[in-house]
Amino acid sequence: MSHYTSIWQIFLVTYLLLLICLGCGKKEEKTNIPKDPHQDTALNIQTEEVYYVWVDNLRARKKPGLEGEIIRELRTGEKLIYLQEKSTQKEIIQLRGKPYEDYWLKVKLPGGEIGWVFGGALTNDSNQVKQIITTPSKMDD
Numbered sequence: 001m002s003h004y005t006s007i008w009q010i011f012l013v014t015y016l017l018l019l020i021c022l023g024c025g026k027k028e029e030k031t032n033i034p035k036d037p038h039q040d041t042a043l044n045i046q047t048e049e050v051y052y053v054w055v056d057n058l059r060a061r062k063k064p065g066l067e068g069e070i071i072r073e074l075r076t077g078e079k080l081i082y083l084q085e086k087s088t089q090k091e092i093i094q095l096r097g098k099p100y101e102d103y104w105l106k107v108k109l110p111g112g113e114i115g116w117v118f119g120g121a122l123t124n125d126s127n128q129v130k131q132i133i134t135t136p137s138k139m140d141d
């Protein structure tokens with residue numbers, strides 16, 4: 001009887017080890033659930049960098065630099081969305097009689113057009129723009 005008990009124990013231990021090994025090797029299937037297209041849009045809206053024009057008649061151009069073709073002129077206070085692309089070099093441009101050194105930024109203009117504007121003519125502070133509109137000489141101080 002002891003011989004049968006030993007065989008039974010070996011069989012039982014082998015069976016348990018086999019179950020454990022098979023259970024450990026089981027991998028979860030990854031489902032390919034399509035992303036909600038509105039989810040990405042909502043994320044982008046929250047992470048958009050908004051800038052405001054603080055000089056009147058800022059020229060939006062087709063490419064960075066003063067040589068770029070003018071798309072349109074922007075008014076003080078217009079809202080632009082920075083598209084996370086800038087020129088490779090800074091440029092110095094006179095604004096309201098003072099030199100500003102900055103990059104050209106690729107932006108989405110009001111109305112959806114894409115263009116390039118001089119970064120020194122933009123601010124992300126809407127309160128600053130409101131002050132400029134009401135008292136234009138503030139930036140010259």
